[in-house]
Amino acid sequence: MRCFLLIGLLAGLSLPTLAARPTPTPPAPKPAAAKNTVRRHLIYFRDKTGTPFSVSRPEEFLSGRALQRRQRQQIAVLPRDLPVSPAYVQQVKAVAGVQLWYTSRWFNAAVIACDSVVLAQVQALPFVQRARTLNRGLPQGSAQPKPAPAPPTPEQTTADRSQYGKAYAQIRQVGAERMHNAGFRGEGLQIAVFDAGFTGVNTASVFASMFTQNRLLSTFNVVEKSAAVFGRDSHGTNCLGIIGGDEPGRYLGAAPKASFRLFITEDNVGGTEHPVEEVNWLVAAEYADSAGVDIISSSLGYTTFDAPSPSYSYADMNGRTALSTRAAAVAARVGMLVVNSAGNDGNNAWRYIAAPADADSIMTVGAADSLGRVGSFSSRGPTADGRLKPNLSAMGVATAIVNPSGTISRGNGTSYACPVLAGLAAGFWQANPRLTAQQVIALLQRSGTQATAPDNNLGYGIPDFVRAYNLANPGTPLANAPARGVAGLYAYPNPVGPGEPLYLQLPTGPGPGILEIRIYDARGALVARQRVAPAATGTVRLETAGLRPGIFTCLIGPGPQQQAVRFVKQ
Template sequence: MVPSTFKWVSLGMVACALNALAVVPAKAQGTVRRHLVYFRDKAGTPFSVAQPQAFLSARSLARRSRQGIAVLPRDLPVNPAYVAQIRAVSGAPQVLYTSRWFNAAVVSCDSLTLGRIMALPKVSRASTLNRSARVPGPFTAPTQLPEPSAQNPAATRAQYGPAYRQNQQIGALAMHDAGFRGDGMQIAVFDAGFPGADQISALQPLFLEQRLASTRNFVDGGTSVYGRSDHGTNCLSTMAANQPGFFVGTAPKATFHLCITEDVYSEHPIEEANWLAAAEYADSVGVDVISSSLGYTDFDAPSVSYTYADMTGRNAISSRAATMAARVGMLVVSAAGNEGNHAWHYISAPADADSIMTVGAVDSLGNHAFFSSYGPTADGRIKPTLSAMGLATAVISPNGGAFRGNGTSFACPVLAGMAAGFWQANPTLTAQQVIVALRSTATQAANPDNTLGYGIPNFVTAYNALHPNAPLDTVSPAAAGALGLYPNPAGSGPLMLVVPAVLRGQALRVRVLDVRGAVVAQRQLPATTGEEVPLRLGPLAKGTYVCEVSAGNTLRTVKFVQQ
């Protein structure tokens, strides 16, 4: 789900639950690899389901409590004594992190050392996760950001910039107008890197408003995430960007956790184990929504690739992890995959997982994107679950510029952000009820298929189905007769007029007036039947202006700022 030149990727109490360490594998006699080592039981553990606060945050426990989900033995951390036994084995094995849900540990060691570990009485089995060892590079501390220039906090439809249509298509504009912008919701983004995310002006509110809750790098260890692939930055921007007049994402007021789990330089099951570790971390800190634009089908030799028959949600490590994440009350949103026009054709892991929201891609008109992977799962379940704009989706690059990209990678976070806002608006729902509410009111709810799933969801439609006695207004300002203009504040590029219905189908006269009432620009525009039309005014001095648009005896005005 990144460009075709890459393979597509589309707490200390938490420390005891997830030991994510920045370590360098020790020198050994043989080739050092990473292995998933499973334990036989959790007998003798010092942890108890009666005292979950020892390994789960208060926010994590509150999320479970709201949904009636009990803390179970599966949530208990690996017995620390078992981890100590591995570390005591000769050959200097390194325990990189542990998994509560799988009762396992990711261990870096050579084959001789692995043989000694397998001889331990509490070890049941192991699988090799990669075929090469890498030494982590140096880490860079997050950069302190400068104060941004003042911005108008009231984001209107004319202020979304190129992200307008992808928001509009799923009702996110109305969601924001109703006051649901992700406030108080926590979203974890699993990806391959977030370069520039600490510098991009549209993402500065994350830092200035202290809504960047944490960062974790499960590939290299530690917390440095502002490097590697820009794919994560692109995906994050579709949700988190909040620069009215330039770009506004679907969840511009949510709190985020950024997790690197994907290594774009190779493809091995270790990345699925990283996904598992990140999901357990997200659970432990109280994340509400996981957005994952990653997928697994083929691995680099000699790792064994999956077949379509494996896509049951019960085989792949990442799929099993996603199912567990759903069972503890997180809303897992996963990209379907970009194999629709390739030999594989079908969805990938973890998109095949049960009880998650798998997202396919459509264009701005709601048509299936040619690359978007198809269902069903190998065991016959409908996939994708829902679809959102993934063809010519507006995203932001590490240099802060906006461009359009293709991939279910982008449809996934676009919809994840809306789902977070929908859950904010309906806080008594469980994660599974959120999926049902969006699915049952989507465009293909009556006739779901394995191309678009249940279709394209809409915040207003789903919200009104739950609140029939207090529905939201579904009439847009343009439909109600208001004139719009964006980006606002305006820069050096062209503007877009949002033309109300009363002015369509007629030649338009445009005048721009400064604060003194003097006309500084005039244009004649041909008749249009569309809601939007480009407006090129030429250079304007910095200041505030009024744009008048008239046809016959009808006049509409809108104020804008030129920067």
């Protein structure tokens, strides 16, 4: 993989459903002769015969949140979603010399580490269909965090962007400040970030609220099979800040109140490139699915590998060949919104998008400057089979990013355009919870600056929250007015426990009269309605005793400019 910037299945069964708990690091292989080098391999099983799992009992291998996401979008649980046969797993593990790392429900496969002699024994098992060498042994240890760049020169900010700091331009370009003013900051949405490392996220003040508000839900280092993600590389830190940075007056991301699951899928230690990183992407996507993630933000891409792993050609960018592309397509089909950077090859010999950006049904993001012009480095479409790519674009030239030290600087890359749109999509989906992931993509495309004349440079152009919202809600449009500052609508405690009341803090203090609050469940059905008068502090108390556990959306009125906030009832 290359992280797209210019400057600056657990062993034995299915992947864990919720938290990514630390697991022991597999033992290092003993020194061996070159011909018996331990490498990792993806072995495919012939079927799922003998599995104790059933599509009629999906709660045995998918979380309640994952099932709600499917139900909301009318997506059936299919045999593809079943874990691999435990009997097959046990027989593979019984082969002397095999270390089993992960299993894959979607590919009906397993990742193992062994030498070539042992691999031949595994391939001789009657239920093993084929194997593909991923050409890397066990991973090296984590690299030391890279030194942070020098603090940038302070910039003057005007009052209308004081809450956002240097992030204002990238936020304003897609209408996210108006999204925030309307009360949509990603509350209740789960975003998975796939990257190479998140150095400094646990110490930088811009991420502090993510910890204090319990919005960092899990961490999973797929490379090392552990929970340790706050090292190895700073690229994930840069991208996470663009979405979830939350330090008003200094830096605000596009979805500063979303919840996050962080994954290391890219192994930058050692400086080599092999398809094992694409399989890491698959493993992370299946975990995200089982945990109930709504959006995947991936600023990663794959074209060229080190020998003897074969590289991809442009002809392979057809939506059905690359491992990561196939994984991204399934992730989209189970109802997650996959947002992936297009790549930075626009002005070199490759020129085109990289995998998994060629997948269908995902949002591939190109880079533009602050004036909406395509960045010269931004990878172009179409896919090899002629589909338009990228889908949309955002600011990826001189984007404001968070460094591990907590300083703010600027960088270029489709890596940075991708999280801008992942955050925008989170707020837009929060505002329109009855939409499917594919409808979210379609409406954002229709709101783009090139909606009537899309091309393979910027796709449908740069989307806008207000235009997209009004397309989705023609009867109750938002006013297309200048921003008045960052909204303060939020719900607490969130999640709310059994028998606990839920409190809404209104963004502008108490209103002039009675408010009507409607509560919708994950399917979009109206389940409760309350008329309340805000307290002098602008706080509204809601009773939740009559609600079953699940995800709910409050719509707050009266008036055409409704506001919304999501909450979880435990």
